[in-house]
Amino acid sequence: xxxxxxxTKKFNDTxxxxxxxxxxKKGEIFGFLGPNGAGKTTAVRxxxxxxxxxxxxxxxxxxxxxxxxxxxxxxxxxVPDTPFIYQKxxxxxxxxxxxxxxxxxxxxxxxxxxKYLSMFEMDGMKDxxxxxxxxxxxxxxxxxxxxLHEPEYIFLDEPMVGLDPKSARLVKEIFLxxxxxxxxxxxxxxxxxxxxxxxxxxxxIDRGRMIVxxxxxxxxxxxxxxxxxxxxxxxxxxxxxxxxxGRDEELIKYL
Amino acid sequence: MKNTILLxxxxxxxxxxxxxxxxxxxxxxxxFVFLAACAVMFGLYLLFYKVLASMREVPxxxxxxxxxxxxxxxxxxxxMLIYSNVITSFSTIYxxxxxxxxxxxxxxxxxxxxxxxxxxxxxSSWSTLLTFLPFLFAYGRVHSVNVLCYLLVIIxxxxxxxxxxxxxxxxxxxLMSLFPTKKTRDVSLIFGVLIGGGLYMLVRILQPEKIVxxxxxxxxxxxxxxxxxxxxxxxxxxxxxxxxxxxxSWNFGMYGIALFVLxxxxxxxxxxxxxxxxxxxxxxxxxxxxxxxxxxxxxxRKTFGVFSRSPRQAIFEKDxxxxxRDTSQWSQLFLVMALVFVYLFNxxxxxxxxxxxKVLISFxxxxxxxxxxxxxxxxxxxxxxxxxxxxxxxIRSSPVSERDLLRVKFLMALAPMLVTGVVLILLSNIILGxxxxxxxxxxxxxxxxxxGLVSMGIGMGAMYPRFNIENIAQIESSRGGIMYMLFSxxxxxxxxxxxxxxxxxxxxxxxxxSRAFYWPLVVLAGIGFVAVNVLALVMPLRIGRKNLxxxxx
Numbered sequence: 001x002x003x004x005x006x007x008t009k010k011f012n013d014t015x016x017x018x019x020x021x022x023x024x025k026k027g028e029i030f031g032f033l034g035p036n037g038a039g040k041t042t043a044v045r046x047x048x049x050x051x052x053x054x055x056x057x058x059x060x061x062x063x064x065x066x067x068x069x070x071x072x073x074x075x076x077x078x079v080p081d082t083p084f085i086y087q088k089x090x091x092x093x094x095x096x097x098x099x100x101x102x103x104x105x106x107x108x109x110x111x112x113x114x115k116y117l118s119m120f121e122m123d124g125m126k127d128x129x130x131x132x133x134x135x136x137x138x139x140x141x142x143x144x145x146x147x148l149h150e151p152e153y154i155f156l157d158e159p160m161v162g163l164d165p166k167s168a169r170l171v172k173e174i175f176l177x178x179x180x181x182x183x184x185x186x187x188x189x190x191x192x193x194x195x196x197x198x199x200x201x202x203x204x205i206d207r208g209r210m211i212v213x214x215x216x217x218x219x220x221x222x223x224x225x226x227x228x229x230x231x232x233x234x235x236x237x238x239x240x241x242x243x244x245x246g247r248d249e250e251l252i253k254y255l
Numbered sequence: 256m257k258n259t260i261l262l263x264x265x266x267x268x269x270x271x272x273x274x275x276x277x278x279x280x281x282x283x284x285x286x287f288v289f290l291a292a293c294a295v296m297f298g299l300y301l302l303f304y305k306v307l308a309s310m311r312e313v314p315x316x317x318x319x320x321x322x323x324x325x326x327x328x329x330x331x332x333x334x335m336l337i338y339s340n341v342i343t344s345f346s347t348i349y350x351x352x353x354x355x356x357x358x359x360x361x362x363x364x365x366x367x368x369x370x371x372x373x374x375x376x377x378x379s380s381w382s383t384l385l386t387f388l389p390f391l392f393a394y395g396r397v398h399s400v401n402v403l404c405y406l407l408v409i410i411x412x413x414x415x416x417x418x419x420x421x422x423x424x425x426x427x428x429x430l431m432s433l434f435p436t437k438k439t440r441d442v443s444l445i446f447g448v449l450i451g452g453g454l455y456m457l458v459r460i461l462q463p464e465k466i467v468x469x470x471x472x473x474x475x476x477x478x479x480x481x482x483x484x485x486x487x488x489x490x491x492x493x494x495x496x497x498x499x500x501x502x503x504s505w506n507f508g509m510y511g512i513a514l515f516v517l518x519x520x521x522x523x524x525x526x527x528x529x530x531x532x533x534x535x536x537x538x539x540x541x542x543x544x545x546x547x548x549x550x551x552x553x554x555x556r557k558t559f560g561v562f563s564r565s566p567r568q569a570i571f572e573k574d575x576x577x578x579x580r581d582t583s584q585w586s587q588l589f590l591v592m593a594l595v596f597v598y599l600f601n602x603x604x605x606x607x608x609x610x611x612x613k614v615l616i617s618f619x620x621x622x623x624x625x626x627x628x629x630x631x632x633x634x635x636x637x638x639x640x641x642x643x644x645x646x647x648x649x650i651r652s653s654p655v656s657e658r659d660l661l662r663v664k665f666l667m668a669l670a671p672m673l674v675t676g677v678v679l680i681l682l683s684n685i686i687l688g689x690x691x692x693x694x695x696x697x698x699x700x701x702x703x704x705x706x707g708l709v710s711m712g713i714g715m716g717a718m719y720p721r722f723n724i725e726n727i728a729q730i731e732s733s734r735g736g737i738m739y740m741l742f743s744x745x746x747x748x749x750x751x752x753x754x755x756x757x758x759x760x761x762x763x764x765x766x767x768x769s770r771a772f773y774w775p776l777v778v779l780a781g782i783g784f785v786a787v788n789v790l791a792l793v794m795p796l797r798i799g800r801k802n803l804x805x806x807x808x
Binding site for chain 2: 012045048049050051052070071073074076077078080082084085086088089093097098100101102103129145
């Protein structure tokens with residue numbers, strides 16, 4: 001389970017996360033939505049130990065990310081929003097490196113590397129330096145690296161950016177398969193269509209505060225309450241209504 | 256022109272915003288670095304003042320020697336500037352991260368090139384300027400010049416800087432036209448470093464110190480011939496020297512001529528570079544973006560069996576591969592070799608006749624080796640953490656502790672640094688022919704000191720990491736780099752001070768003093784030595800580890 005209690009993060013005077021409380025059960029795919037600058041990436045960075053919270057607590061699989069970071073990191077995997085990886089390693093070497101960081105036995109590691117490289121159609125590029133990869137190729141390598149140590153919790157920050165349609169579909173199928181096996185997935189995304197199709201629960205954050213959280217149906221009900229039944233079932237409409245983006249329509253008329 | 260000004264304004268706005276939105280902590284840190292830089296400049300000023308003042312005292316030859324020395328210093332500045340411009344220009348002109356945005360905008364490539372030319376010249380010149388100013392003020396004080404003289408010389412310095420930048424950038428344009436791929440940068444870096452190392456060795460072998468020692472030359476003719484050597488009017492240092500001397504003596508006619516020659520040469524070369532860039536820059540940039548492909552050396556697992564299978568071993572393997580494949584890093588080893596060669600050459604050439612002089616030099620040699628090692632550590636050890644770059648998230652989000660990360664980086668840096676330190680001390684002591692006591696003392700000290708310097712380098716590198724940089728030189732010249740340099744120089748000086756008493760006592764003992772050793776002082780110095788080194792070994796790594804753990808990424 002991923003659990004946060006009163007999770008707060010401040011950058012000087014700016015509140016990036018404001019007393020966020022969240023519980024995500026094992027095997028859930030949780031979609032984390034919000035406008036730009038809402039606090040999504042900040043939350044992912046705290047969950048994966050890249051950032052320290054200003055207040056509150058986060059536990060991943062029962063491990064407090066601040067007090068037992070190494071234990072928590074052993075069971076988690078991260079796909080960041082920008083796939084920065086070591087430019088002077090080849091794709092295969094990068095995967096070997098990650099496998100060794102997680103102490104996967106060599107034979108198991110090599111077997112999995114071959115499997116994932118083949119799955120993401122990166123066989124032909126595996127011995128080329130990463131500096132020659134496209135954004136999408138780097139994203140595929142990072143995606144393969146996160147699957148390598150079979151984490152129980154996966155954190156994804158805009159995982160579909162840069163992926164071609166075939167790979168994007170493959171990734172969606174992988175998420176569903178992993179979820180069925182009990183892996184918990186926390187996914188930040190702006191691609192509402194993916195959130196709608198893949199996520200079992202969705203949370204919407206705006207200016208650091210979790211404004212709504214639940215299944216798609218629950219979100220629809222809440223949006224209905226706010227608009228006196230005028231909103232459709234489409235997640236995009238619900239999202240725009242709940243984050244107040246509808247106000248922009250007046251401005252757009254001036255274009 | 257309008258576009259160039261627009262681009263320059265955006266850069267200037269970026270710099271001023273850095274101050275406008277600085278927090279109190281930022282301003283405090285900036286003030287500290289500013290004061291530290293002022294302290295270093297003041298130290299240089301004192302050094303230059305002493306040299307120039309003593310030269311002026313030399314009967315008859317004083318003024319000639321002074322002009323000669325200035326000319327040689329300016330020639331060194333010029334060569335350093337060209338070298339620095341060549342190295343910097345590749346990252347700035349061809350691989351800067353804002354280039355895709357700028358070149359996709361409706362701005363002529365010429366305007367972008369001019370902006371990048373100015374950026375290169377600025378990045379390459381600021382450190383030379385920090386050395387030039389103390390020199391200028393020292394000269395001014397020795398020759399009692401007035402304020403206007405400083406202004407006139409600084410005006411004259413500008414075309415000198417532009418000339419050096421244009422020469423260096425012209426060279427990199429030429430190379431990019433000849434080898435238009437990413438590999439060019441690697442090839443050019445190796446060329447650049449080899450040329451830099453070669454020039455350094457050449458200058459040293461010419462033994463410029465002989466100009467202040469006429470007796471060393473066999474005949475007056477030889478001496479005069481040597482004095483004439485690097486003063487060709489075809490070289491910019493000749494004209495900058497004229498600018499300085501004519502401004503100091505109020506010879507406005509000569510000042511005007513010298514300023515005109517330098518400005519004209521700088522303008523002509525600048526426009527030549529612009530014309531050359533007009534035809535080649537955009538093509539060169541576009542081709543530089545293409546993948547180089549090519550052969551990637553693979554390493555067998557057996558090659559790296561250092562830490563057994565563990566995350567530490569993984570980091571070691573990764574860092575080794577990155578070092579070997581990054582030309583900008585390993586090519587600098589040529590410079591290290593040149594440095595070691597020149598260092599030993601200097602020791603070899605020292606006129607040492609007596610045992611005591613040899614012992615004194617051997618002792619001071621520990622300090623000199625310490626300063627050399629500190630400079631190497633600034634280049635190779637301090638950036639170790641920052642070089643993780645934007646990929647640091649990989650290690651940070653994995654189950655690897657900051658302790659393990661820093662431990663691997665410490666051990667990886669320690670081995671080659673120890674070899675360098677021991678080779679420097681061992682060979683120089685063999686050349687000097689010192690006794691076993693000094694050999695032992697020097698070797699133990701240099702080994703302990705190397706460990707201290709490496710610990711400080713890794714620890715302070717973790718205290719002041721710069722993950723988001725395009726050029727390794729930016730790490731060295733960062734706030735943390737300057738702090739490291741100051742602390743490491745202080746540390747080496749402290750070690751020498753702590754050992755000085757013991758050395759004096761040993762010499763007195765050799766001279767036959769019956770009670771040469773004053774044991775309380777020996778014990779006190781020993782305790783001080785251990786305390787300073789334990790602090791240097793433990794504290795930086797500990798503070799660095801804690802800082803890295805709480806660092807937002």
